[in-house]
Amino acid sequence: MPVRREVFDTRDFVTRGGATIPEVRVGYQTAGRLNAAGDNAVLVTHYFSGSAHAWGRYEEGGPLGFWDPLIGPGRAIDTDRFFVVASDTLVNLNVRDGRTVTTGPATINPATGRPWGTAFPVVAIRDFVEVQKRLLDHLGVARLAMVAGPSMGGMQAVEWAAAYPGMVDRVMVAISGAWFDPWMISQLDIWTAPVRLDPEWRGGEYGDGPGPVRGLAEAFKVITVMAQDRGALAPFGRAAAEGPDPACDIAGRFEVTRAMDAAAAERARLSDANHLLWMARANQLFLQDHASTEAALARAPARWLVVPSPTDHVWLPSYSQDLAAVLRGQGRAVEMAELTGAFGHLNGLAPAALEAIAPTVARFLSD
Amino acid sequence: MPVRREVFDTRDFVTRGGATIPEVRVGYQTAGRLNAAGDNAVLVTHYFSGSAHAWGRYEEGGPLGFWDPLIGPGRAIDTDRFFVVASDTLVNLNVRDGRTVTTGPATINPATGRPWGTAFPVVAIRDFVEVQKRLLDHLGVARLAMVAGPSMGGMQAVEWAAAYPGMVDRVMVAISGAWFDPWMISQLDIWTAPVRLDPEWRGGEYGDGPGPVRGLAEAFKVITVMAQDRGALAPFGRAAAEGPDPACDIAGRFEVTRAMDAAAAERARLSDANHLLWMARANQLFLQDHASTEAALARAPARWLVVPSPTDHVWLPSYSQDLAAVLRGQGRAVEMAELTGAFGHLNGLAPAALEAIAPTVARFLSD
Numbered sequence: 001m002p003v004r005r006e007v008f009d010t011r012d013f014v015t016r017g018g019a020t021i022p023e024v025r026v027g028y029q030t031a032g033r034l035n036a037a038g039d040n041a042v043l044v045t046h047y048f049s050g051s052a053h054a055w056g057r058y059e060e061g062g063p064l065g066f067w068d069p070l071i072g073p074g075r076a077i078d079t080d081r082f083f084v085v086a087s088d089t090l091v092n093l094n095v096r097d098g099r100t101v102t103t104g105p106a107t108i109n110p111a112t113g114r115p116w117g118t119a120f121p122v123v124a125i126r127d128f129v130e131v132q133k134r135l136l137d138h139l140g141v142a143r144l145a146m147v148a149g150p151s152m153g154g155m156q157a158v159e160w161a162a163a164y165p166g167m168v169d170r171v172m173v174a175i176s177g178a179w180f181d182p183w184m185i186s187q188l189d190i191w192t193a194p195v196r197l198d199p200e201w202r203g204g205e206y207g208d209g210p211g212p213v214r215g216l217a218e219a220f221k222v223i224t225v226m227a228q229d230r231g232a233l234a235p236f237g238r239a240a241a242e243g244p245d246p247a248c249d250i251a252g253r254f255e256v257t258r259a260m261d262a263a264a265a266e267r268a269r270l271s272d273a274n275h276l277l278w279m280a281r282a283n284q285l286f287l288q289d290h291a292s293t294e295a296a297l298a299r300a301p302a303r304w305l306v307v308p309s310p311t312d313h314v315w316l317p318s319y320s321q322d323l324a325a326v327l328r329g330q331g332r333a334v335e336m337a338e339l340t341g342a343f344g345h346l347n348g349l350a351p352a353a354l355e356a357i358a359p360t361v362a363r364f365l366s367d
Numbered sequence: 368m369p370v371r372r373e374v375f376d377t378r379d380f381v382t383r384g385g386a387t388i389p390e391v392r393v394g395y396q397t398a399g400r401l402n403a404a405g406d407n408a409v410l411v412t413h414y415f416s417g418s419a420h421a422w423g424r425y426e427e428g429g430p431l432g433f434w435d436p437l438i439g440p441g442r443a444i445d446t447d448r449f450f451v452v453a454s455d456t457l458v459n460l461n462v463r464d465g466r467t468v469t470t471g472p473a474t475i476n477p478a479t480g481r482p483w484g485t486a487f488p489v490v491a492i493r494d495f496v497e498v499q500k501r502l503l504d505h506l507g508v509a510r511l512a513m514v515a516g517p518s519m520g521g522m523q524a525v526e527w528a529a530a531y532p533g534m535v536d537r538v539m540v541a542i543s544g545a546w547f548d549p550w551m552i553s554q555l556d557i558w559t560a561p562v563r564l565d566p567e568w569r570g571g572e573y574g575d576g577p578g579p580v581r582g583l584a585e586a587f588k589v590i591t592v593m594a595q596d597r598g599a600l601a602p603f604g605r606a607a608a609e610g611p612d613p614a615c616d617i618a619g620r621f622e623v624t625r626a627m628d629a630a631a632a633e634r635a636r637l638s639d640a641n642h643l644l645w646m647a648r649a650n651q652l653f654l655q656d657h658a659s660t661e662a663a664l665a666r667a668p669a670r671w672l673v674v675p676s677p678t679d680h681v682w683l684p685s686y687s688q689d690l691a692a693v694l695r696g697q698g699r700a701v702e703m704a705e706l707t708g709a710f711g712h713l714n715g716l717a718p719a720a721l722e723a724i725a726p727t728v729a730r731f732l733s734d
Contacts, residue, residue, distance in 0.1 A: 017615040122615055182604065182623035183597035189624050190592050193585045197564040204617065218560045222589075225557050230550035230683065237549065238655070247652055248384040248489055250571065250644060254651065256549035257556050277617060284621065285614055288605070313680055316597065 003029050003056035003065070007101050008087070008135045016130075016289065019121030023110050026131055027052050027101030028087035030139070031071065032079035038142035042077050042365075043132060044086040045149030045156035047349070048279060049093045049223065049267070051100045054086035058099060067150070069354040076361035082145060087135055089128045089156075091120075091278035097270040105204065105274035118204040123278065124285035125152070129159050146365055148172035148305075150348035151315060155180075155286050158323075161300035162290060168300065170364065174307040175339065175348030177319025178293045178326075180286040187226070187314065188280040194218035195273045204274050213265075216273045220264035229311040229344030297326055304332055305364045307357060309339040309347035335364060370396050370423035370432070374468050375454070375502045383497075383656065386488030390477050393498055394419050394468030395454035397506070398438065399446035405509035409444050409732075410499060411453040412516030412523035414716070415646060416460045416590065416634070418467045421453035425466060434517070436721040443728035449512060454502055456495040456523075458487075458645035464637040472571065472641035485571040490645065491652035492519070496526045513732055515539035515672075517715035518682060522547075522653050525690075528667035529657060535667065537731065541674040542706065542715030544686025545660045545693075547653040554593070554681065555647040561585035562640045571641050580632075583640045587631035596678040596711030664693055671699055672731045674724060676706040676714035702731060 005027045013021045029052050034041060044054040044067060055071035057064055065086075071077045077084055088094075092102035105120040136144075147157040147168055154176025161171045177184075195201055198215025206212065236256035246252030253261075290296035304327050308320035320336070327334045337360045339347040347353040372394045380388045396419050401408060411421040411434060422438035424431055432453075438444045444451055455461075459469035472487040503511075514524040514535055521543025528538045544551075562568055565582025573579065603623035613619030620628075657663035671694050675687035687703070694701045704727045706714040714720040 019615075118617060122613070122617055122619075124614070179597075180605070181597055182600035182602075182621070183592070183595065185605065185621050185623055186588075186592045186595075186600060186627060189621075189627070190585075190589045193589070194560055194564055197561055197582055197585060199566050215564055218557075218564060221553075222557045222560070225550070225553045228550065228553075230546075230548055230685070233549035233553060235549075238547070238552065246489070246648065247491070247655060248386075250485060250489055250648060252489075254549070254552050256552055260553060260556075281613065281617060288614060313683075316680075318597070 002058055002060070003031070005029055005052060005058070005099055005101065008138060010131070010134045013131065015121050016124045016126050017122050021103060021121065024090070024103045024131060025101055026088045026090065026103065026135070027099070028085060028135060029053070029056070030083065030085050031055065032081070032083045034083040034140055038140050039145065040082050041136065041141040041144050042082045042084045043136065043144050043147045043160070044071065044077070044084060045147065045153035046086065046089065047149070047151040047153050048283070050153070051092060051094045051097070052086045052088045053099070055084070066349050067354060069351050070358055070361055076358040077146075077148070077365065078362070083141070085136065085139065085141070087132055090123050090131060091275050091282060093271045093275050093279055095272045095275055104272070104278055106272040115208050117207065117274065120274070120278065123282050124288060125155050125159050125282050126163065126285070126289055128156055128282065129163050133164065144168050146170040146172060148174070150174040151176050151345065152283060155283065158296070159287060161302050162287065162296035165299045165301055168302045170305070171300065171302045172305040172307065172361065172364065173320070173323065175309050175312055175315050175345055177315050178287065178297060178323045179319055180284060185284050188283055191219055191222050192277050192280045194222065195276055201273060204277070206273070212273045213268050216271060216276060217261065217264040217268040219276055220267040220271070221260050224260060224264065226314050227345040229313065229342060231342030232344065232346070294326055298330055301332070303364070303367070304334045305337065305361065306334060307337050307339055309345060309353070311347070312345045314345040335360070369425055369427070370398070372396055372419060372425070372466055372468065375505060377498070377501045380498065382488050383491045383493050384489050388470060388488065391457070391470045391498060392468055393455045393457065393470065393502070394466070395452060395502060396420070397450065397452050398422065399448070399450045401450040401507055405507050406512065407449050408503065408508040408511050409449045409451045410503065410511050410514045410527070411438065411444070411451060412514065412520035413453065413456065414516070414518040414520050415650070417520070418459060418461045418464070419453045419455045420466070422451070433716050434721060436718050437725055437728055443725040444513075444515070444732065445729070450508070452503065452506065452508070454499055457490050457498060458642050458649060460638045460642050460646055462639045462642055471639070471645055473639040482575050484574065484641065487645065490649050491655060492522055492526050492649050493530060493652070493656055495523055495649065496530050500531065511535050513537040513539060515541070517541040518543050518712065519650060522650065525663070526654060528669050529654065529663035532666045532668060535669045537672070538667065538669045539672040539674065539728065539731065540687070540690065542676050542679055542682050542712055544682050545654065545664060545690045546686055547651060552651050555650055558586055558589050559644050559647045561589065562643055568640060571644070573640070579640045580635050583638060583643060584628065584631040584635040586643055587634040587638070588627050591627060591631065593681050594712040596680065596709060598709030599711065599713070661693055665697055668699070670731070670734070671701045672704065672728065673701060674704050674706055676712060676720070678714070679712045681712040702727070
């Protein structure tokens with residue numbers, strides 16, 4: 001049966017930066033049933049360029065959700081036992097895909113009837129959590145048996161545990177970490193550089209026009225290359241693309257570049273350049289409310305499952321190891337598992353890797 | 368005693384792509400004395416953004432060469448025993464630093480009296496090797512006791528061993544590898560994207576004007592972030608830079624970003640955007656003359672020292688491991704050592720890491 005994206009509206013949302021967003025709308029999907037105590041809920045949080053589409057298909061033959069191998073009847077996150085919720089974040093990248101529902105620079109500012117543009121306030125990962133908290137309150141959720149997600153989803157899970165320590169029983173942090181340190185801040189700065197360089201960006205004031213589509217495509221290409229590992233791209237070989245020969249003409253391209261450019265242009269078409277900048281900033285502000293990551297983690301008595309990918313070039317495995325070490329130092333129960341495969345960071349979304357850790361996730365949720 | 372950069376001129380250079388460069392000039396420096404047999408030479412090849420400045424200072428208080436801890440009287444590459452040569456490559460990035468001597472799009476085309484611009488032919492790492500071969504012939508070098516370099520320097524060393532197998536006794540490949548596979552091709556594509564996005568690039572035809580200085584600075588920032596590891600940037604912390612607060616204003620910056628932007632702008636001032644593109648392409652064409660990397664390596668009976676950095680995010684350590692495995696499979700003598708420290712790829716230029724491997728290099732050169 002196809003899944004459905006629902007819409008959640010909430011008003012007068014005050015950001016961590018102190019700005020008010022009069023009307024917030026985000027999409028979400030659920031599976032399973034909430035019990036009477038409201039304590040069998042699992043929140044699945046999405047990655048940087050993801051959406052609420054965590055499992056199932058919206059239509060026959062359509063793509064599966066990003067963690068589908070882990071979520072469903074009889075699966076590790078068993079929808080016969082758990083009420084599973086996934087929501088679109090604020091400033092979501094997929095704002096033009098026709099399904100994702102979000103609020104950000106590309107959506108309408110009710111005060112003007114025009115896109116917010118640069119008038120949209122800076123938001124933080126913590127603001128994503130606060131919108132989710134309102135959604136869960138609306139749905140009647142009292143406790144989270146688990147909050148879990150890959151990459152930026154793992155960051156939201158950490159921020160949940162620090163923001164609502166009494167409400168979170170388990171945290172699963174996949175291909176992620178708890179230190180948005182200067183190297184991570186710098187990585188997201190270079191992800192966004194192509195947008196800022198594109199003259200069509202116009203300082204963010206491109207209105208409802210197409211905006212800096214070329215810069216946005218280059219940004220998606222940067223993200224994809226960094227998120228991959230050498231093995232995943234190997235099938236392209238070193239062949240030249242059609243057109244000028246790269247061995248003789250500086251304008252020539254290799255086949256791998258042509259393919260990455262084409263995929264990135266398609267991603268850019270469904271996305272928005274300002275949303276990329278606002279999303280990057282939200283990440284850079286991860287756990288910013290706390291004196292330190294250690295202080296944030298000290299607030300979180302949950303049980304933890306930390307799942308790095310050994311070939312991850314974005315959230316290096318050392319961030320996961322540091323997270324486990326700090327939590328163990330605080331006396332927490334921490335389990336570790338690895339996502340293996342040829343896809344680097346993207347092992348965290350690869351069906352085979354997810355299937356391989358499913359038994360570990362099932363046991364973690366049963367203990 | 369200060370070192371001196373000499374200039375080597377050669378004419379009618381035919382590139383691997385079949386184009387002729389009527390006048391080639393590159394800078395070089397030497398130390399030690401060539402023996403009568405001409406077989407005590409060591410060629411030190413430079414990294415992507417490096418130059419012939421491999422050891423010593425050009426003036427009192429000036430910076431040391433990039434491998435100074437390894438090169439000098441009594442050091443691992445002992446200038447009392449060896450005649451050491453290092454040269455600027457074609458299309459060198461430091462074309463505006465006042466010392467580097469190179470030939471590329473930003474230098475004068477003798478046919479027009481104006482910068483070559485996009486009329487400059489695409490060149491490959493193999494062309495760098497061929498210019499060095501002419502220089503070594505000119506200097507009377509008959510054999511290389513070793514060819515050695517970090518990163519792109521290691522690539523030149525591999526290409527030397529494949530191009531002139533009878534002339535190379537030892538090869539030292541540091542923070543490098545022998546497969547410019549689709550992932551490496553893609554990495555260099557994203558290094559150059561900011562230049563191509565800057566409207567001041569004008570398809571490469573910016574003449575002798577400043578050109579795309581902003582895009583070039585962003586490119587240097589990408590390269591620097593990728594070449595670092597998290598530990599090296601940690602001292603910046605998460606502080607905001609002076610100016611708008613990044614927690615409230617999308618135009619705000621973190622201190623680490625401000626510092627990286629400033630360093631990158633300074634690098635851009637001494638460099639040239641087209642040289643970056645031509646240099647990236649030269650890397651993408653590494654070992655392109657051979658049916659495969661394995662075929663190239665099979666031509667090289669030298670002894671090998673392979674030196675990865677375990678935290679390298681550019682030339683992943685797995686490339687070094689693969690190189691050692693293929694060479695061993697071909698019956699070659701291969702030694703491995705590691706460059707450790709907090710600097711990721713840049714451990715290959717870090718004085719402490721170089722001092723730590725110096726005894727290994729000295730033994731390798733004595734055996």
